[in-house]
Amino acid sequence: MKQPLTEEKVFKDPVHNYIHVQDTIIWRLINTKEFQRLRRIRQLGTSYLTFHGAEHSRFSHSLGVYEITRRIISQFERSGYKDWIPEESLLTLCAALLHDLGHGPFSHSIEEAFEMNHEDWTCRIILEDTEITEILRDVEEDFPRKVASVIAKTYEHEIVVNLVSSPLDADRMDYLLRDAYYTGVNYGTIDIDRILRMLRPYNGRVVVKESGMHAIEDYLMSRYQMYWQVYFHPVTRSSEIILRQIFRRAKELFQEGYNFSFMINPLEDLFRGEVTVKQYLMLDEALVQTAFMQWTLEQDELLSDLCTRFIHRKLYKYVEMENLDSDMITEIRSSFAAAGLHPEYDLEIDFPTDLPYDVFRPGEAFDNKQILLLDRHDQLREISEVSDIVRSISGIHRGRHHLYFPQDKLREALTRLPSSIAEIFAK
Amino acid sequence: MKQPLTEEKVFKDPVHNYIHVQDTIIWRLINTKEFQRLRRIRQLGTSYLTFHGAEHSRFSHSLGVYEITRRIISQFERSGYKDWIPEESLLTLCAALLHDLGHGPFSHSIEEAFEMNHEDWTCRIILEDTEITEILRDVEEDFPRKVASVIAKTYEHEIVVNLVSSPLDADRMDYLLRDAYYTGVNYGTIDIDRILRMLRPYNGRVVVKESGMHAIEDYLMSRYQMYWQVYFHPVTRSSEIILRQIFRRAKELFQEGYNFSFMINPLEDLFRGEVTVKQYLMLDEALVQTAFMQWTLEQDELLSDLCTRFIHRKLYKYVEMENLDSDMITEIRSSFAAAGLHPEYDLEIDFPTDLPYDVFRPGEAFDNKQILLLDRHDQLREISEVSDIVRSISGIHRGRHHLYFPQDKLREALTRLPSSIAEIFAK
Amino acid sequence: MKQPLTEEKVFKDPVHNYIHVQDTIIWRLINTKEFQRLRRIRQLGTSYLTFHGAEHSRFSHSLGVYEITRRIISQFERSGYKDWIPEESLLTLCAALLHDLGHGPFSHSIEEAFEMNHEDWTCRIILEDTEITEILRDVEEDFPRKVASVIAKTYEHEIVVNLVSSPLDADRMDYLLRDAYYTGVNYGTIDIDRILRMLRPYNGRVVVKESGMHAIEDYLMSRYQMYWQVYFHPVTRSSEIILRQIFRRAKELFQEGYNFSFMINPLEDLFRGEVTVKQYLMLDEALVQTAFMQWTLEQDELLSDLCTRFIHRKLYKYVEMENLDSDMITEIRSSFAAAGLHPEYDLEIDFPTDLPYDVFRPGEAFDNKQILLLDRHDQLREISEVSDIVRSISGIHRGRHHLYFPQDKLREALTRLPSSIAEIFAK
């Protein structure tokens, strides 16, 4: 089923040094227009507004995920582990390479605004007559469906699904390393060579040799730090909030029949809620940024203000609050309305939270979200049973409310707010 | 004249670890919309199509140039060198930060296609009533003019001009390090700490202490390698060629009065040749990519084909030729025309060349393109007089012709070409 | 009091890139024979037998500690923090540079075997008429005493003592970075630039700005990982055990009046317990290794066997046991004796343990072992009150017994041991 290239091809990659392509199918998939489109979608959405180095694309990340998967499989095959199915290697590699294919521009925000899901889009692009579909069909007629089912986690061989999505999958390993590299934040540096050496296929799962425990502890801590230092950074959240508000406002206006001075497809179809695969593939961050730039000149003041904020990075400020209940929130919003502020657009409340690792409760069955250690006697144990560190941090459920608001407007309205509310924002 | 911040601000940067901002003016300049626009212009144009990691922006680079300049000045001031003028430090920092402000999207190609020059635009943005101008005026009324004159190399104090533009300037040092980091190519790694330690202000110039000679040799070799490995990479050249052809074709069509299905400002004004500063500031890579994406659907086949090639990365192939004279070129072009190929659009000839370092000829005066070493007796010597390596490589004038062409069209036309021509492209 | 060098001197250092020496006193101290002796003492004792790269000396580390301290002080002075005493900077730098001066060869083992303490030796070398003493006296007559009192933690200005010894001192930061670099284990990589930027002198202590909390979390986790991955590595412990046994055996023999075929000073005086400063300064790892090499040929079989094991790296093996009480230990030792094994030399029991961070108990006063965060309102809080991660890991008191033994002898004696004991070692 594999179709080896006569000579291996490589991509120079700052994270993995070289990405090695050894199969014609992989090479052809990379050169499709659907895969090349990922060059126009940033891996970290708006994070580049916080960490100026974070301008890397999902294209780079997808190649990285492929490469890590390739190394895992190659080690499985060199060692001849019996729980691995060598016939599934091309399938696994294709699923690893393509798993992010359906991401849209500024993915999380656009998915929320338009109630879409990138995984569905990934499967549609794989299945609905694209260049990708055609190449996969060259392997076998049913191959596109197989690849999609691995991504949808329904494929019959669990080990393949587990390799592509699990708490230790190539996706997570690549993004930690890559995001650390491009942001310059060095918390994400994990000992990937050691982790890879410790992985074992076992009973339909990828597990970890017990002696790799410390490397996994370090990986979980890196993940935790990257969440708090990078992914949940308040400046990034602020820019995501602006982005969502732009989409929300533009949709409202569209539904009211507002006459946009700039509106082209596939944006129009997106607002209308009728996007075809072909249209979806034309949706990229260049288009979104161009629309926003044009909308800075729109007549609707709210839309124009929000777009100006996004394009020129005049973001909302924020204050942190340790205890904030829903009554309090209602009170703030009404005071805002009373003071002539917009209770929604002028105040966003965010509660970032991350579980560094979900603990295993004795008596429960192992599930896919757990990391299992394999000891010398071939017994499996969930990692938090063995590692003091992981047990200690499991279940930490930290988080504070962050209130985001346009500082200039707030400042001007401060005297019109009750003093108890005003002092929250007065800092 | 300086307005120190109460607390230093930092940007996390993968190349310099932290960028330190200590002055209010610098902080405010960074937050203008004109400077933020540089986030939407890639540092290396189309190189990301060759090196997928090279997605970094001119924003990052400009911060880097500022930071290196800040370090050089800070060392000059700590050491109390008498040839440095401490009063000029804010001016120098502003000029270093802003020197790339006028770059357009895919700068080199757009400048060629529309006969513009980014340095002129930099000066116009600094001088013509932008947010930048206003902040610089807060220093002193004449400050915008001073900054512009440093960039235009006409400022009265030579040492300031020399710090901002010379063969060892902060611009070159940052781009070598940064482009090496983002491409993953490790030839650009120079010992910047050592080079900075060796710089001395001397008689209106920045010169190098003689004991830093080996570090400079290494810097020149890195520069040479980066040119051949990265900047002149044939795949990058191929994408630049497509880009230029798109601009050329679109301009032709525009002049013929062709009815574009997608045409918005500031693109329209650009074609018309009447771009204001305000319009220019709306010009970014998002807009160019959006236009190209829309034009993949244009009626004009040539434009549509070229845009499809660029957007989906179906680039021209190339062959190398060692000896190619103008007669030969004419012959090839006529055969192309005779065979039904387009003699211009279907064939681009490129001759990349770089002088690693221009040698000094004894008897000549020192000019700004030379690197001077300062020995223990305070004598200056041009580096190639002292370094065997630099002398050896000076004047190397390497280069081969590269012929770029659309492989599919060529293949189909091969039989219609004279066999001597056909075999060039037949490989 | 400072005596600036006319031109800064540098040492090339792989960890800090350059070590900057700006004062004549520091330069002269480095060039004394007492300080140069640290080149002949490895930083990590026997760890090079586990991690072959870990061959770095206390000389390198001492320069590193000096450099970090220099950077902290330089930042304190640039920022003009009022709780710092600029007049104490030379004193602090000297104490930082010299704090490890009294370390002997394979320090921990030799201190245990001969009941010595490197801190006492450091103070003696500083005070008792060495080249060091003379240079320090050039600053002021009382300066040697001051430097020694900083190292002995009795100096009157607490902030100076705290800079040189505290849970966030330059010593710990340098060794984490340096040991990680030389072993190749990447768990020790901490963001030292960020930590340094966050340090503040405050009320006689060095505290951390609250926004540096995550960097400190990361530092504590790195420390924890380095302890388990490197400092407590069983192979290193095994070699330390052999080392201690050699010293113990040689001392026994010496006290019995045994006639060593090789015995020279200062070794002889060491056994006699009468080492002068002058003799101590001749004690280095070369001498210890030479003695061991010569003793591989000793008549005493035990000594010869132990030396052979150390020199040719034929170390003891180990088994881990989760629960081991003192009764059990007594039982094993008697069985060993009964089986003709030596109950002491043929069995060493080790229980490595480390507290990643000692938690603060509310109501207690802050002590020097705590890390304090300084919030925006200038309030101090102990870090585990604020950081979930630190609170979680504080007090983890992990550890298992490790039993070390000569595998060849054990194997041969296995049948003579009770089966319950035998199976512990039979693996």
Add this chain to the structure above:
Amino acid sequence: MKQPLTEEKVFKDPVHNYIHVQDTIIWRLINTKEFQRLRRIRQLGTSYLTFHGAEHSRFSHSLGVYEITRRIISQFERSGYKDWIPEESLLTLCAALLHDLGHGPFSHSIEEAFEMNHEDWTCRIILEDTEITEILRDVEEDFPRKVASVIAKTYEHEIVVNLVSSPLDADRMDYLLRDAYYTGVNYGTIDIDRILRMLRPYNGRVVVKESGMHAIEDYLMSRYQMYWQVYFHPVTRSSEIILRQIFRRAKELFQEGYNFSFMINPLEDLFRGEVTVKQYLMLDEALVQTAFMQWTLEQDELLSDLCTRFIHRKLYKYVEMENLDSDMITEIRSSFAAAGLHPEYDLEIDFPTDLPYDVFRPGEAFDNKQILLLDRHDQLREISEVSDIVRSISGIHRGRHHLYFPQDKLREALTRLPSSIAEIFAK
């Protein structure tokens, strides 16, 4: 012939991340006392007195050479190149691992002083009944001889010899990387992954695919820089000179029947010129340093002074001279004698020189010192024919005389020297 380990073993290595051992023979060889001895011999001799980080041993380097060789072979075998002989892989790996086995303490100096050659010692240790010999015999009776013949470059299969010694061999690649890592000098950073990917076995030689030319240029430049920055560093040369003078003086004294207060074997046999393999294996840097330390107390003033200089790093100073002929040298030496200085011990003249790459002269046959490029048509060309850079730097024959002398003695004797001589040293 290979005896694969049931599970691969690894060594953590800062340069290659992990050293992979997959064969029992290799594992056993590493654990012999002869190979472990290399831990007690520094890779860079006295360079640690210049670059304090350069304390790494020949043990580390030998593992590195083995690992690079393993990677080359593994790539040859994966690609199935027909010019490689898979049956020779264990032999090649053993020769790579053991090639430095015969190095003595401070190798170059001791070889010069006692007219020995480390390659001969390597072969003797392999052949003369050591633990090494025994293990190699387990492969086949004749295996020790084969390994020795590869090292002596007389083995019948040229490709094996060429892999172990050639201008692009694993030895050179490891030492560039390793010495750069441990000194902290970043000129040695070569793109080893790319170079390895470009190597091809071809007609009994290892050649380079033409597209790897720039990587080789970079490698040659790195080599050149490392020679001038590190290997020829005047401070290192000064310490080597002291070392050689110590050996010379001690030998003179020994031959005169001088009664050393410290003299043990194998040192005594070395002076006597009758060292057996068994004695040689006891010779390490610990012994040499111990002897020197003891000799600082010798009665012979010259020996005692030289040893004090070496141990406490009070090295000779130097001056550089551009033109120095033999007449001039004679004149200086006589003036020294006349002024009461020792004409030999108080003056050493050094002329370091390195050819970055020896050029090929057209018409000559290819020899083992050349780097050959393999083009697409399977034609070989010597690299300087193709690369402008290599051609430019080939044959550069730079070098200046360095005069080393004891500064204190010279200063005191200056007035007794002719003024023309005095001013050379007066600086």
